[in-house]
Amino acid sequence: MNPPYESFKDLAAGIQSWIISIAVLVGGGWTLYTFVALEMTKRAEKELFGQAQVNIKIAAKQEEIESGEPCVVAIVELTNAGGRNVFLDYSEKPFVVKRVSFDQAGNSYPREVLRQPNISASRVLRAGETVQYPFLVLVQDPGMYIVQFEVPLPRAEMEEHLKRGGPEGKIYWQGSTVLNVSGKGKK
Numbered sequence: 359m360n361p362p363y364e365s366f367k368d369l370a371a372g373i374q375s376w377i378i379s380i381a382v383l384v385g386g387g388w389t390l391y392t393f394v395a396l397e398m399t400k401r402a403e404k405e406l407f408g409q410a411q412v413n414i415k416i417a418a419k420q421e422e423i424e425s426g427e428p429c430v431v432a433i434v435e436l437t438n439a440g441g442r443n444v445f446l447d448y449s450e451k452p453f454v455v456k457r458v459s460f461d462q463a464g465n466s467y468p469r470e471v472l473r474q475p476n477i478s479a480s481r482v483l484r485a486g487e488t489v490q491y492p493f494l495v496l497v498q499d500p501g502m503y504i505v506q507f508e509v510p511l512p513r514a515e516m517e518e519h520l521k522r523g524g525p526e527g528k529i530y531w532q533g534s535t536v537l538n539v540s541g542k543g544k545k
Contacts, residue, residue, distance in 0.1 A: 409518050410444030412483065413437045414533025418505045420540065423496070428539045430455060430495045434507045437488040444483050445512045448476035452509050453493045458502040458536075468504050471497065497539055506534040 418432040434453065438444055453476065456468035472495055483489065497503065508530040511519060519529060 409440050410438055410442050410483070410485070410515055411440035412444060412446070412509065412531040413439050414507050414509075414531060416505055416507060416533050416535045418535050418537045420537060428497050428500065430493075430497055430503060430505060430537060430539065432493045432495075432505050432535075434491045434493065434533070435488060436483060436491075436507075436509075438483040438485055440485060442485055444515065445480065446483055446509050447480050447512065448509065449479055450508075450510065451475045452507050453491075453495075454504075454506040454508065455495050455497065456504040456506070457497070457499065458504060466502075471495075471503070500540045501538075503537045503539055504534055505537055506532060508532040 413436070415435045415437075416432055417435070418430055421429045421431045423429050432453070436446070451473040453472075453474040454470060455472045455474075457471050458466050458468050460466055474493060474495060477491055481489070491507075509532075511529045511531065516529060520526065
């Protein structure tokens with residue numbers, strides 16, 4: 359025969375199991391209600407993808423021109439992965455090439471060699487659209503180079519950035535790659 363406290367313990371465990379089961383069902387039902395009835399998934403997607411998001415990829419390589427001078431040849435690819443069109447202002451010469459030097463400790467120090475304008479002064483990059491721009495730059499010396507493309511956020515995107523707690527100041531969409539240039543350089 360079971361002592362009286364054993365049957366009470368079994369009854370309490372059974373009640374606890376029922377309460378937990380009911381709580382899980384109520385919680386699951388509430389979650390389903392908020393996402394289905396209140397269309398929270400659509401709202402969350404709109405908030406997440408309401409901004410423009412410009413992804414920048416750079417494919418750079420070295421070529422030599424007829425005189426044997428090294429030339430950086432780059433294809434810059436911009437993709438608007440966001441949910442709205444975005445105005446891109448290229449007036450600040452977005453294509454940048456920097457030569458990297460190193461100190462005795464091995465620390466790197468990029469030095470701007472060239473800032474080149476884009477083919478066009480501006481454009482509207484549609485949501486989901488991808489464009490490519492070619493750039494060719496003669497470099498004087500062999501060595502390591504950083505190849506960058508940077509475009510400032512337009513006013514509407516900057517307002518979204520600040521509204522979501524981003525830091526103030528000029529913010530850029532930016533892509534970069536590193537290229538090792540060999541060759542004899544300019545004479």
